Amino acid sequence: MKTTLYRAKDRGHANHGWLDTYHTFSFAGYYNPDRIHFGALRVLNDDTVAGGMGFGTHPHDNMEIISIPLEGSLEHRDNMGNVAVIKEGEVQIMSAGTGVQHSEKNHSNSAAVKFLQIWVFPEEKSLTPRYEQKLFDKSKRVNKWQTVVSPMDSLDEGVKINQNSWFSLTNLKAGQGLNYTLNDAKNGVFAFVLSGETTLENETLGHRDAMGISEAKELNLKANQDSELLLMEVPMFA
Incomplete structure (x- = not known):
């Protein structure tokens, strides 16, 4: 990773x-x-x-x-x-x-x-x-991922993008943990904290902090406070 x-x-x-x-x-x-x-x-x-x-x-x-x-x-x-x-x-x-x-x-x-x-x-x-x-119904992202952007040929509910990418939002309650499994293991994930504070792969991220992660198949996070996050899974290239 x-x-x-x-x-x-x-x-x-x-x-x-x-x-x-x-x-x-x-x-x-x-x-x-x-x-x-x-x-x-x-x-x-x-x-x-x-x-x-x-x-x-x-x-x-x-x-x-x-x-x-x-x-x-x-x-x-x-x-x-x-x-x-x-x-x-x-x-x-x-x-x-x-x-x-x-x-x-x-x-x-x-x-x-x-x-x-x-x-x-x-x-x-x-x-x-x-x-x-x-x-999108925001109640459907409480303590779970809601896909809001997904590839053109995907059956996910997101608006469609001309790329092998998925965007997901979550509203995590304090103390709640959540995993994210990549749709394509060759992709990377850019995690952006919209509000609150979370621990992502042992790193504490606060309001508007972000982390780019590659060479991983699954991510682990936990909300230290009530938090809102956006994860953007995208192809990686130099």
């Missing part, structure tokens, strides 16, 4: 007034040669956008882009004709493929929206762009 710690305090940070953002991996004005990507996981941005503000129309291609609202709602528009509001409890994916243009803004004019923006390298390039979002 190989592990790499990513402490919350070591992330890149930029506060633009309307946008307060933390970057786990190199992005925009933040560059760290040791923090470019974890396997197919390229971007993990922890964004807070002020009321009425957002990202204007901009392009993407050949990237799988996942948005997970943590508080509030996010408004999405794209040139595929999709107009949607993504709320807390929902997960959105946009497969950019040959190219797409979209905008994202806070759906509220007053309260901030907090969300994760995650980019994953695709398994196959130059596909037709696609869009999907889904609401």
Whole structure:
């Protein structure tokens, strides 16, 4: 088993007034040669956008882009004709493929929206762009894993990604333990603590801490406090 710690305090940070953002991996004005990507996981941005503000129309291609609202709602528009509001409890994916243009803004004019923006390298390039979002019942992830992203050919309930990847969420009660068995033993897992404190493979992780793990078939964790975690299982490559 190989592990790499990513402490919350070591992330890149930029506060633009309307946008307060933390970057786990190199992005925009933040560059760290040791923090470019974890396997197919390229971007993990922890964004807070002020009321009425957002990202204007901009392009993407050949990237799988996942948005997970943590508080509030996010408004999405794209040139595929999709107009949607993504709320807390929902997960959105946009497969950019040959190219797409979209905008994202806070759906509220007053309260901030907090969300994760995650980019994953695709398994196959130059596909037709696609869009999907889904609401998940949060009660079904208490002390167990809930799959929210899964491969195109998977029967799991997650929104579909053009990659051999699975994202899972759990709300663990204090003192509860939980194992995670990889869907593909050749993959790695990037564990991100959304709240609380957990022990993962004998390492204590707090709020917004993360750990990248490879060359393992199963992971063991225990909640030291009530905790929420996101696990991203992705293919590994240099």
